[in-house]
Amino acid sequence: MAAKLPCVFLLLLVPAAAQVASFENRPITDIQFSPVQPLDPSDLARALPFQKGDPLHADDVATAIDRLFASGRFEDIVVEAEPSAGGVALHFVTQLTSFFGGLKVVGRIPHPPNRTQIASATELTLGAPFRDEDLTKAQQAVQELLKKNGMYRDTVTPVVTRDDSAQQVFLTLQIAGKKRARYEMPVIHGGTMLPDKTIFKATGWRLPIVHWWRQVTAMRTDMGVQGVLAAYQKKDRLKADVELTNLDYDAAADKVRPTLEIDPGPRVKVTPLEFNVSKRVLKRYVPVFEEHAVDDDLLAEGSRNLIDYFQGRGYYDVDVDYRVQPPKDDLETVQYVISRGQRYKVAKVSIAGNHYFKEDTIRERMYIQPASSTMRQGRYSEAFQRKDEASIADLFRSNGFRDVKVACAVDRNYHGKTGEIAVAVSIDEGRQWMVGDLVLEGFQQINADEVRGQLASAAGQPFSDVNLASDRAFVLTYYYERGFPDATFKAAATPGRTPYHVNVTYTVTEEPGNTSDA
Numbered sequence: 332m333a334a335k336l337p338c339v340f341l342l343l344l345v346p347a348a349a350q351v352a353s354f355e356n357r358p359i360t361d362i363q364f365s366p367v368q369p370l371d372p373s374d375l376a377r378a379l380p381f382q383k384g385d386p387l388h389a390d391d392v393a394t395a396i397d398r399l400f401a402s403g404r405f406e407d408i409v410v411e412a413e414p415s416a417g418g419v420a421l422h423f424v425t426q427l428t429s430f431f432g433g434l435k436v437v438g439r440i441p442h443p444p445n446r447t448q449i450a451s452a453t454e455l456t457l458g459a460p461f462r463d464e465d466l467t468k469a470q471q472a473v474q475e476l477l478k479k480n481g482m483y484r485d486t487v488t489p490v491v492t493r494d495d496s497a498q499q500v501f502l503t504l505q506i507a508g509k510k511r512a513r514y515e516m517p518v519i520h521g522g523t524m525l526p527d528k529t530i531f532k533a534t535g536w537r538l539p540i541v542h543w544w545r546q547v548t549a550m551r552t553d554m555g556v557q558g559v560l561a562a563y564q565k566k567d568r569l570k571a572d573v574e575l576t577n578l579d580y581d582a583a584a585d586k587v588r589p590t591l592e593i594d595p596g597p598r599v600k601v602t603p604l605e606f607n608v609s610k611r612v613l614k615r616y617v618p619v620f621e622e623h624a625v626d627d628d629l630l631a632e633g634s635r636n637l638i639d640y641f642q643g644r645g646y647y648d649v650d651v652d653y654r655v656q657p658p659k660d661d662l663e664t665v666q667y668v669i670s671r672g673q674r675y676k677v678a679k680v681s682i683a684g685n686h687y688f689k690e691d692t693i694r695e696r697m698y699i700q701p702a703s704s705t706m707r708q709g710r711y712s713e714a715f716q717r718k719d720e721a722s723i724a725d726l727f728r729s730n731g732f733r734d735v736k737v738a739c740a741v742d743r744n745y746h747g748k749t750g751e752i753a754v755a756v757s758i759d760e761g762r763q764w765m766v767g768d769l770v771l772e773g774f775q776q777i778n779a780d781e782v783r784g785q786l787a788s789a790a791g792q793p794f795s796d797v798n799l800a801s802d803r804a805f806v807l808t809y810y811y812e813r814g815f816p817d818a819t820f821k822a823a824a825t826p827g828r829t830p831y832h833v834n835v836t837y838t839v840t841e842e843p844g845n846t847s848d849a
Contacts, residue, residue, distance in 0.1 A: 356386045360418035369404050369427060369498060378402065387412070387419050404428055404498065406460075431461040432499030438506035443480050443548050449504065452476045461500045466491065473504060481547030481587065483580050484509035511546040515586040520576075521593035525562060533562040536589070547587050552578070556591070560623065563595055569625050570596030570663075597663045599625055606669040608637075616640050617667070630655070630665065638712075641671060645708030647752070648672035675743070677701045677709025678751040684758035687730065696722045699739075699754055711754060716741070719756070727760060731793030734761035764794040766835055767827030773839040782809060786837075794824070794833045806839060817842035 359381060368375065376382075378398040380391045396408050407426035412419050434455060436446040444452075453469035455461070470489050477485045490503040514536040519527060531537060534555035537544050545551060556575050563571035577590040601613050601620075614620045617633035634651045641649040649671050656664040680701045682690050698715035700706055720737045727735035736759040745753040769790050771779045783789075785805060787798040799822050810818035819840040824833045 354387050354412050354414070354419040355389065358418040359383055359385050359387050359421060360415045361420040362423070363420070364423045364425060366425070367427070367495070368423075368425075370399075370402060374402065387421075392421075399423075399425075403460075427495075427498050429461045429493065429500045430498055431455050431457060431459050431465075432494065432497070432501045433457065434501075435503045436506065437503060439508040440506050441482070441508050441511060443550065444476055449473055449476060449506070453502075453504075455502070466502070469502070470504075473506075476549075477506075478580075479549040479552070479578075481511040481513070482509060483512055483582070483587075484585070510585065511548075512580065512585045512587050513546050514544045515581075515584075515588050517589040517591055518577075519591050519593060521591075522595060523593050524568070524595040525566070529562060530559055530591070530593075533558040534589075544586070547578075552589065555589070559591065559593070564620075564623055567598045567600060568595050569599040569619055569623060571623070572596065597658045597661050599663050599665065601665045601667070604666050604668045606671050608669070612640065613667070619665070625655075625663070625665065633667065637667060637669065639714075641669070642712040643710060645674040645676060646671045647675050647711055647713075673750060675708070675711070675750055675752050677711050677754065678745045678748070679753040680709075680756070681753070682756045682758070684760065687732070687760060687763070688726065693723055693726070693756075693758075696726060697756075711741075711752065716754075723756070723758065727758070729793075729795050729797040731763040731765060731795055732760050733764050733795070735759065736761070762831045764831050764833060765827075766790055766792050766794045767829075767832040768834045770834070770836040771839075772836060773841065776815075776841055777810065777813065777839075782806060785809075788835055794835070799824075799835070802837065806837065810839070810841070815841055 360383065362379070362383060370378065378395060378401075380394050380398075381387070392410055396410065399405050399408055404427060405425050406428045409424045411422040411424060413422070414420075434450050434453065436449050440446065440449070452472045452475075454472065455465065455469055466489055470487055473487050474485075477483075477487070486507045488505040488507075490505060492501040492503070493499070494501070517531070517534065517536070519530060523530060532539070535545075535558050536551065536555050552575065556573055560571060560573045563573070572594040574592045575589060576592045579588045579590070580586075581588065599619070601617055603613070616636035616639075618629045618636070619625045619633065622629055630653045634653055637651045638649055641651070649669070651670075652668045654666045654668065656666065677699070678701065680694075680697075680699055682693055685693060697719045698710060699719050700710040702709035716739045720739060724735050724737045727737075738757050740755045740757065742753040742755070745751040766788050767790065769783070769786070769788055771783060774782065787801045787805075788794070792798075803820050803822060806820050807818060810816075819842065821838045821840075823836045823838070825836070826832075827834050
């Protein structure tokens with residue numbers, strides 16, 4: 332509706348202004364609405380920039396139309412003016428907006444689809460403006476949903492009930508369920524590369540042995556297409572494409588004939604070079620098998636996954652690259668060149684410089700782990716190193732150490748032993764910033780002391796941006812749950828009385844509103 336209002340204004344304001352021009356400055360003797368006026372008197376008073384006895388101005392009439400449309404309660408407005416008792420009477424001829432109030436689905440409906448799916452197919456939203464074309468679209472959408480589920484002979488009869496006093500429309504869909512249609516032999520287009528018998532079996536649309544065709548459902552149709560695609564994947568045709576292009580219904584036989592367009596693509600073979608890994612590992616870590624596609628993004632992701640796989644086994648210097656060979660004789664080869672390098676063992680992980688947190692608290696947040704009975708080589712990689720440095724720094728920052736610095740030093744020849752590494756985590760905590768004073772402003776209808784006791788920030792406690800964000804979320808949720816969905820929150824931090832102390836002020840603007848509309 333909102334997108335159409337500017338055009339409506341242009342169409343209505345000009346004739347309205349032209350009609351009242353001859354009555355300019357005459358006193359308004361009466362204001363009437365036809366057929367009804369749905370607004371609360373106080374809302375109407377705010378919408379109309381004039382009242383009885385005021386002189387009439389064309390600009391005021393245009394403003395009134397704008398404001399009435401802004402209420403969302405009117406679909407169309409025409410203003411008529413006529414002489415009356417030495418003045419002018421205004422007559423607002425309106426067409427009220429109807430809002431969708433509810434939907435019922437009744438009748439014999441064999442599942443699928445269920446009633447929830449039918450209601451969803453209408454795309455009707457409670458409380459949204461409702462027009463006649465919405466009813467037509469909803470009916471057509473439900474009819475199409477039924478057809479996808481084999482119910483071509485079902486009828487959908489809409490029954491509309493209107494509540495003019497509430498400007499609501501209630502819709503009942505009466506569905507007369509009939510017998511569900513069955514599949515018949517599909518039509519196959521394209522260079523299939525597989526026997527038709529194999530394709531028919533992969534669809535699952537026909538019962539084995541007895542060869543009876545199953546009843547049509549949307550899920551069964553989709554699973555049939557995916558089944559054919561899976562049959563090609565098993566033959567290493569990762570680039571295969573299977574598309575359902577048509578479902579032809581034979582009303583006389585009450586059967587549906589699917590049409591499949593198949594592009595088998597070349598066979599794709601993924602092989603390792605320089606170091607052998609099993610096909611099981613390749614299928615697990617190279618996503619072309621899962622995504623049923625071959626492109627540079629998926630192949631690059633496969634390289635990263637294989638690097639993680641080898642680093643998790645101690646090959647921290649591993650390098651993995653891929654090559655795609657041009658298709659030849661219906662075969663496209665993807666080669667992963669794997670250079671493992673030396674295998675390492677994480678002999679030691681040390682932490683120094685921490686005073687505020689115990690070592691165990693820091694270690695439980697780290698990816699890097701020393702060798703143990705459950706992790707024979709330990710765990711280390713440059714990516715894990717970066718993650719651990721960031722994670723430890725975030726831990727300290729969230730507790731007031733705004734200038735913390737974390738660095739990892741890696742010794743790849745620990746105690747002169749080739750293949751053993753030691754990781755030394757160095758923490759420079761810096762000074763801890765604290766909250767000096769915490770001031771709450773604007774808390775009038777909500778008890779500020781009750782809120783203060785549940786805030787993450789408090790006088791004498793660590794100061795951090797994490798706590799500010801947590802407090803903001805808490806306060807706004809607190810207000811929302813108490814009927815203030817439009818409340819606003821602002822945090823300000825100023826230097827305290829001593830260095831490394833910050834005074835915090837939380838300011839709330841209380842804006843009451845309707846939580847059901849928020």
